[in-house]
Amino acid sequence: MRQIQVWLDEGEVEKARLEALDQLQHEEKSAVLNYLCAFSHDAQGMEREAIPFxxxxxxQGIQGDRRTQAYIQLGSSLRCTGKYQEAREVLEKGAREFPGNPAIQVFHAMALYNLEQSPEAVKQLLAVLGSHADSPWIKKYRKAICFYAGHLDQTW
Structure with a gap:
């Protein structure tokens, strides 16, 4: 598995993908191998193939940052393949497991947009920007952004 990660880090994605597929024949219940196989497919634009991995x-219980990434990348792959409701459900499950993760929130907002729930999507994006962005401009307007996130339909 270590060699697969090395190849991924070096940009040798096809080598990593083929090796992960080969190793999965012997260790099909390895959460890490399934993740690496998914990632290597995804990195080559093979989102549909990545989804089951x-x-x-x-x-199978992948842990740590890879678990968070698996939720984000699965949700993104589902969204990219037009499975918007499934993407939303996966990302909501990820958000329950990793509350406050801004990347999950952003991808969830994209799924909401695709489900024609633009006001909720924009509200969520503004909340993320207002709470998590490190830009000096965002910091300067953080209080206003967070306020407007909860009042998008209100006029003065």
């Missing part, structure tokens, strides 16, 4: 990695 992300699902297995989560089901």
């Amino acid at each position: 992300y699902e297995k990695a989560i089901e």
Whole structure:
């Protein structure tokens, strides 16, 4: 598994993908191998192929940052393939497990947008920007952004 990660880090994604697929034949219940296989597919624009591997990695108990990334990347892959409701559900599950993770929130907002829930999506994005962005400009307007996130339909 270490070599697969090295290849991914070096940009040798196809080598990593082929090795992960090969190793999965012997260790199909490895959460880490399923994650690495998913990631290597995803990195090559093979989102549809990546989806079942992300699902297995989560089901098999992938841990740490990879678990968070699996939720984000699975949700993103589902959204990219037009499975908007499934993406929303995955990202909401990820958000329950990792509350406050801004990346999950941003991808969730994208799924909401695709589900034609733009006001909620914009509200969520503004909340993320207002709470998590490190830009000096965002810091300067953080209080206003957070306030407007809860009052998008209100006029004065």
